[in-house]
Amino acid sequence: MSEHFDILVVGAGPAGIAAAVSASDSGKRVGLVDDNPAPGGQIWRSGASPGAEADQWLTKLNASSAIRLQGWRVIDHPERGRLRAERSQECREFSYGQLILATGARERFLPFPGWTLPNVMGAGALDAMVRGGLPIAGKRVVVAGTGPLLLAVAAHLSRRGAKVVAICEQARPGRFVPFAAHLLSEPRKLLQGVSYLTATRGTQFYTGCWPIAATGGEKLESVTLERSGTKWDVRCDYLACGFHLVPNLELAGLIGCRIDDGFVSTDELQRTSVEDVFCAGEPTGIGGVDVALLEGRIAGFAASGRITEAVKLAQRLKRRVGFVRALRDLTALDPKLKKLAAGETIVCRCEDVSYGAMRKHAGWRAAKLQTRCGMGPCQGRICGTAAEFLFDWRSDHDDSHVRPPVFPAMVSSLRTTHINTEHDDSLIVPGTSTSISKETP
Amino acid sequence: MPESTRSVVLKVNGLPVTVASGTTVAAAILMTGSSIRTSVTGEPRGPLCGMGICFECRARIDGIEHQRTCQILCSQGMEVHTS
Numbered sequence: 001m002s003e004h005f006d007i008l009v010v011g012a013g014p015a016g017i018a019a020a021v022s023a024s025d026s027g028k029r030v031g032l033v034d035d036n037p038a039p040g041g042q043i044w045r046s047g048a049s050p051g052a053e054a055d056q057w058l059t060k061l062n063a064s065s066a067i068r069l070q071g072w073r074v075i076d077h078p079e080r081g082r083l084r085a086e087r088s089q090e091c092r093e094f095s096y097g098q099l100i101l102a103t104g105a106r107e108r109f110l111p112f113p114g115w116t117l118p119n120v121m122g123a124g125a126l127d128a129m130v131r132g133g134l135p136i137a138g139k140r141v142v143v144a145g146t147g148p149l150l151l152a153v154a155a156h157l158s159r160r161g162a163k164v165v166a167i168c169e170q171a172r173p174g175r176f177v178p179f180a181a182h183l184l185s186e187p188r189k190l191l192q193g194v195s196y197l198t199a200t201r202g203t204q205f206y207t208g209c210w211p212i213a214a215t216g217g218e219k220l221e222s223v224t225l226e227r228s229g230t231k232w233d234v235r236c237d238y239l240a241c242g243f244h245l246v247p248n249l250e251l252a253g254l255i256g257c258r259i260d261d262g263f264v265s266t267d268e269l270q271r272t273s274v275e276d277v278f279c280a281g282e283p284t285g286i287g288g289v290d291v292a293l294l295e296g297r298i299a300g301f302a303a304s305g306r307i308t309e310a311v312k313l314a315q316r317l318k319r320r321v322g323f324v325r326a327l328r329d330l331t332a333l334d335p336k337l338k339k340l341a342a343g344e345t346i347v348c349r350c351e352d353v354s355y356g357a358m359r360k361h362a363g364w365r366a367a368k369l370q371t372r373c374g375m376g377p378c379q380g381r382i383c384g385t386a387a388e389f390l391f392d393w394r395s396d397h398d399d400s401h402v403r404p405p406v407f408p409a410m411v412s413s414l415r416t417t418h419i420n421t422e423h424d425d426s427l428i429v430p431g432t433s434t435s436i437s438k439e440t441p
Numbered sequence: 442m443p444e445s446t447r448s449v450v451l452k453v454n455g456l457p458v459t460v461a462s463g464t465t466v467a468a469a470i471l472m473t474g475s476s477i478r479t480s481v482t483g484e485p486r487g488p489l490c491g492m493g494i495c496f497e498c499r500a501r502i503d504g505i506e507h508q509r510t511c512q513i514l515c516s517q518g519m520e521v522h523t524s
Binding site for chain 1: 487494495
C-alpha cells in the first residue's frame with residue numbers, strides 16, 4: 001500500500017521546493033517529503049520572516065500541485081522506485097518514477113573540552129532554537145566556528161536582542177581576500193554581508209580564533225577563546241559553534257549514487273549515477289541558497305522532461321562554480337583545530353566515547369567495533385564527521401557502507417510487509433545488535 | 442517571533458509551561474532551565490544540531506520515547522518528560 005508519485009522530492013529546503021515547484025508545472029504527480037513541521041529547510045526556517053525570496057518560493061509551493069508530505073522522515077529505500085518513511089508512530093511507503101534528492105547539509109562539529117555542556121550548540125542550531133521560540137534577548141552569546149553562517153546567525157541573534165559578545169572565525173584574514181573579491185561580483189550577497197555587519201556593529205570579530213574550552217556546572221557558563229597563542233575567558237549563556245557544513249549523503253549512499261570527494265556526483269542536469277535519481281543543493285557541493293535554487297529548478301525541469309529549460313538554467317549554474325570554490329577555500333579548517341580535544345574529551349556523544357579511546361584505533365571501522373563510537377542513534381553523523389577531520393579517517397557516510405535504516409526506526413517499520421498501525425517504541429540502530437529501549441544504556 | 446501570538450500550555454516534567462504557538466518542544470524545555478537528556482555516563486545534555494540529526498534533544502512526549510524535540514511543535518496539553 002504505497003502512494004505513487006511520478007516525481008518524488010526528498011527535502012523541502014530551497015533546492016527541494018524549487019524542484020517540486022518546477023516539476024509540478026508539467027502536470028506530473030509530484031510529492032515533496034520532508035521531516036520538519038513546515039517546509040523551508042534550515043535556511044528558510046519558519047518562526048521568523050525568512051525574507052522575500054523565501055516568501056516567493058513558499059507561495060509558489062502552496063500554489064503548485066505538489067503534494068506536501070510534511071513531517072515524514074525517510075528511513076529506507078527497500079528497492080528501486082520505493083522509499084519508506086516514518087511520521088510519529090506511522091510508517092508508509094512512497095513509490096516513484098523519478099526521485100530528486102535534496103537532503104541538505106548539517107553543521108560540522110569539532111570536539112573541544114566542554115563542548116558537550118548544555119547550551120553549547122551549533123551556530124545554525126542556536127538560530128533554529130531562537131526561531132523555534134527560545135527567548136534570546138539579553139543573553140550573552142559567543143558565535144564561533146567558520147563560514148558565512150556565523151555572521152548571519154550573529155546578525156539575526158543581535159536583531160533579536162542578544163548580546164553577541166564575540167564572533168570567532170577560524171580562518172585567517174588572508175583567506176577572506178579571495179572570498180571578498182568574489183562577493184564583489186555578487187552584489188546581492190555583498191549587500192547581505194553589509195547588513196550583517198551593520199547588525200553586529202560593536203561586536204568583536206576575531207579571525208584565526210576559536211574556542212578551546214567551555215566550562216560550567218550543569219550548563220555553559222564561560223568559554224575560553226584562543227587567538228595566536230593568547231587565551232582569554234568570556235562569560236556567556238550560549239556558545240553557537242559550527243565549523244561550516246557537511247552534506248547529508250546517507251540516503252544518496254543507500255541508493256547507491258556515486259559520491260566523489262564527499263559530494264554526490266551529478267551531470268549538468270543534476271542526474272546522479274543511478275538512473276532516474278537526481279540530486280540538488282548542498283549534497284552536490286556546499287554552494288548556498290542561490291546554487292540550491294538553481295540546481296533544484298534544473299532537477300525539477302529535467303525530471304519532468306523539460307530539458308530545454310533545464311539546459312538553459314544549467315548554463316547559469318556554471319557561473320556559480322567560483323562561489324562554491326571560494327566558500328570551500330575560506331572554510332578549509334586550520335590543522336591546529338585537530339588538537340582541541342584532550343584525551344578525555346568526548347567525541348561520540350551518543351555512546352560517550354573519548355578522543356583518547358578512539359585515537360588508539362587504525363580507522364573508523366576498527367574504532368566503531370572496539371569502542372561503539374558512531375553506533376548510537378545519530379549513526380555517526382556527528383562523530384564520524386569529526387573523525388574524518390581529527391584522524392583523517394573515512395567514515396561510512398561517503399562510501400557504499402550505508403545500511404538501512406538511515407535513521408533509527410521503529411521495529412515495526414523494518415518488517416518487509418509492514419503494518420502502519422503497530423506500535424513499538426524501541427529504536428533499532430543499524431550496525432549494532434542492540435536496540436535502544438526505554439532508557440539509553 | 443513564532444507566527445502566532447496564541448499561547449499553548451504544556452507540561453515539562455509535570456510543571457506547566459506557557460509558550461507561544463509555533464514553539465518547538467526543545468525550546469520549551471530550554472526555557473524551563475532543564476537539560477534534556479542524561480548521557481550514558483551521566484552527563485547533562487542539551488540540543489546540539491537543532492535539526493533532527495544529533496538526537497541530543499530526544500525526550501518522551503505523550504508517552505512516546507525518543508522524540509526529537511527540536512522537530513516537534515508544542516501543542517496544548519502535551520506532556521514532555523526529560524531523562
